[in-house]
Amino acid sequence: MQKKSSSVKLLLFINLLLIISLVSCERNNKQQVQTNWAVDAIWYQIFPGRFHNGDPSNDPTKKSLEGTWPYDYQEKWQLMPWTDAWYKLQSWEKYNGEGFYYNAQLRRYGGDLQGILDKLDYLQKLGINALYLNPIFESPSSHKYGATMYRHIDNNFGPNPNKDSLIWKAETPDDPATWKWTTADKLFLKLIKELHKRNMKIIIDGVFNHVGIPFWAFQDVKEKGKKSKYSDWFVIESFDDPKTPENEFKYHGWYGIPDLPELEEDKNGPCQAYRQHIHNIVKRWCDPNGDGNPEDGIDGWRLDVAHQVSMKFWKDFSSWVREINPDAYLTGEVWWKNFEENVMYDASPYLEEGPFDAVMNYRFTDAMAKAFINQEDQILPSELDQLLGFIRSNYPDKSQLMLQNLMGSHDIERFASMAVNPDRWIDHASNLQYDKDFKIRKPNQAEKQIQKVIIAFQFTYPGAPYIYYGDEVGMWGADDPDCRKPMIWEEFGYEDEKYHPFGLDRPVNEVQVDHDLFNYYKKFIDIRKKYKCLRTGTYKTLLTDDKNMLFAFERRLSDEQIIVLFNLSEKTKRIYPVDLLSEFDLNQWDLIFPESTEKEQLNRKSCKIFYKSIKKDGLKYE
Numbered sequence: 001m002q003k004k005s006s007s008v009k010l011l012l013f014i015n016l017l018l019i020i021s022l023v024s025c026e027r028n029n030k031q032q033v034q035t036n037w038a039v040d041a042i043w044y045q046i047f048p049g050r051f052h053n054g055d056p057s058n059d060p061t062k063k064s065l066e067g068t069w070p071y072d073y074q075e076k077w078q079l080m081p082w083t084d085a086w087y088k089l090q091s092w093e094k095y096n097g098e099g100f101y102y103n104a105q106l107r108r109y110g111g112d113l114q115g116i117l118d119k120l121d122y123l124q125k126l127g128i129n130a131l132y133l134n135p136i137f138e139s140p141s142s143h144k145y146g147a148t149m150y151r152h153i154d155n156n157f158g159p160n161p162n163k164d165s166l167i168w169k170a171e172t173p174d175d176p177a178t179w180k181w182t183t184a185d186k187l188f189l190k191l192i193k194e195l196h197k198r199n200m201k202i203i204i205d206g207v208f209n210h211v212g213i214p215f216w217a218f219q220d221v222k223e224k225g226k227k228s229k230y231s232d233w234f235v236i237e238s239f240d241d242p243k244t245p246e247n248e249f250k251y252h253g254w255y256g257i258p259d260l261p262e263l264e265e266d267k268n269g270p271c272q273a274y275r276q277h278i279h280n281i282v283k284r285w286c287d288p289n290g291d292g293n294p295e296d297g298i299d300g301w302r303l304d305v306a307h308q309v310s311m312k313f314w315k316d317f318s319s320w321v322r323e324i325n326p327d328a329y330l331t332g333e334v335w336w337k338n339f340e341e342n343v344m345y346d347a348s349p350y351l352e353e354g355p356f357d358a359v360m361n362y363r364f365t366d367a368m369a370k371a372f373i374n375q376e377d378q379i380l381p382s383e384l385d386q387l388l389g390f391i392r393s394n395y396p397d398k399s400q401l402m403l404q405n406l407m408g409s410h411d412i413e414r415f416a417s418m419a420v421n422p423d424r425w426i427d428h429a430s431n432l433q434y435d436k437d438f439k440i441r442k443p444n445q446a447e448k449q450i451q452k453v454i455i456a457f458q459f460t461y462p463g464a465p466y467i468y469y470g471d472e473v474g475m476w477g478a479d480d481p482d483c484r485k486p487m488i489w490e491e492f493g494y495e496d497e498k499y500h501p502f503g504l505d506r507p508v509n510e511v512q513v514d515h516d517l518f519n520y521y522k523k524f525i526d527i528r529k530k531y532k533c534l535r536t537g538t539y540k541t542l543l544t545d546d547k548n549m550l551f552a553f554e555r556r557l558s559d560e561q562i563i564v565l566f567n568l569s570e571k572t573k574r575i576y577p578v579d580l581l582s583e584f585d586l587n588q589w590d591l592i593f594p595e596s597t598e599k600e601q602l603n604r605k606s607c608k609i610f611y612k613s614i615k616k617d618g619l620k621y622e
Contacts, residue, residue, distance in 0.1 A: 158184020
């Protein structure tokens with residue numbers, strides 16, 4: 001009996017090991033599954049406070065500004081009128097005696113979650129199927145990159161700010177068992193549900209390198225000093241000595257900005273207690289009801305200043321997310337390696353067996369500006385191919401199809417203003433604070449055509465097209481804060497742009513929806529959705545004609561083949577005779593853009609798109 005019992009125990013033990021092994025393999029396989037929906041994404045970035053004010057009852061108040069720069073008390077502060085000219089100073093701004101750039105940080109416009117909900121039909125009409133929201137967690141700043149907490153949506157984005165603040169106070173910030181759902185949280189969950197009903201995805205900003213001064217753990221450190229159990233969360237240079245009248249408390253802010261206390265890290269990332277807190281935050285927003293089904297949660301994260309956070313932490317973060325939702329999408333802001341020298345990071349370590357599916361592809365932005373916008377410093381087609389070829393040769397194929405190919409964001413000058421200001425490094429001295437010669441006028445028709453040809457490239461090249469809110473209706477503006485103007489809506493009448501922050505002369509520009517540009521974006525979204533080869537097909541450069549400034553590439557998948565030809569020059573060009581395209585008789589191809597019968601001529605800064613069904617012609621894909 002003893003031998004039989006031992007054998008049974010051994011057999012049970014072996015079976016248990018097999019079960020554990022299978023479960024482990026299944027979990028690892030889930031973590032290695034790459035997102036499929038992201039290759040079909042048409043991204044739309046929303047800066048929530050400037051998109052649409054759907055609920056005036058929750059508008060920010062003077063008190064809601066406490067805890068962020070500038071800290072001066074504003075006696076006559078008021079909510080900004082949505083439709084006033086951007087550089088126009090309000091009466092309360094004139095009262096404080098400061099200039100535009102000081103007051104720009106105090107401005108609040110009332111954009112909220114209800115405003116996004118109200119405009120979902122608009123986004124669907126445009127063809128958007130994936131949203132990225134700038135930070136939405138509680139924060140007193142206009143940009144929300146300095147969080148007060150990660151566990152709650154900003155109360156001024158929800159329907160009942162006062163009720164939400166009472167809920168916070170009844171919780172223990174580091175104990176998820178005490179966390180409740182505020183009215184703002186519930187409205188965000190409703191937004192997720194409505195988006196998923198429409199087969200739309202949503203990712204949100206994760207800012208885990210730094211926090212805001214009101215962040216609950218940082219406030220505890222300020223109050224208790226070394227005795228605080230969160231003292232190892234932050235880069236503290238010196239604690240206050242209570243025996244002296246001076247305040248010796250000093251800490252490290254992100255890029256030296258005191259508003260944004262930085263998290264302490266070693267080679268493995270932040271301390272264990274902070275990591276556990278972030279793990280709890282991931283679970284809260286990726287599977288809000290905790291039932292193991294992530295359908296009620298967000299579809300991924302955009303991770304801020306990702307290169308400044310340990311890779312080990314991001315790998316753990318990725319495993320936390322994918323354990324809940326194997327199809328979640330993670331994209332990182334891996335951008336400037338050397339800002340002063342205009343050198344960008346090679347993001348491949350984050351993509352090759354790394355934690356992210358993609359990155360915000362500012363390399364694409366840079367290449368488009370150099371090839372299509374620049375005049376004196378314009379690069380040749382062969383050089384364009386080299387710039388884009390860096391990504392094609394260094395980034396894994398799976399990631400290339402999911403890269404966020406953008407021409408505008410909250411961190412750079414507007415796409416339209418980029419076209420008006422050629423021969424510049426993107427994101428460098430691109431507003432009037434740094435360069436009073438930066439042109440703040442509306443683009444003319446020639447500059448708008450430059451935008452159009454880049455849009456054509458953006459929607460036909462490998463990677464996911466990405467639209468910054470308002471670019472589709474012609475919004476223009478310099479770098480931050482001008483790139484964060486209130487959205488232009490058809491139902492509003494806007495004051496003409498006629499002011500200058502330094503009182504200089506400028507053209508008077510009318511502000512209204514550009515229907516032509518909106519329809520152009522919609523046209524290319526429809527083209528991308530119609531032809532699968534533009535989303536998942538192979539890429540091949542067909543032509544780099546430096547003499548004629550012509551560039552062409554092919555996208556191919558199964559029975560679909562598309563050729564896209566670009567004229568980078570200011571002169572009309574004939575496609576033929578071009579030796580490198582001699583093998584293609586374009587008369588046998590369908591011209592799908594533009595609507596024209598002229599196949600062999602390219603106007604200045606323009607493109608043509610040709611389609612051919614390989615199956616129809618009895619050809620085999622090679």
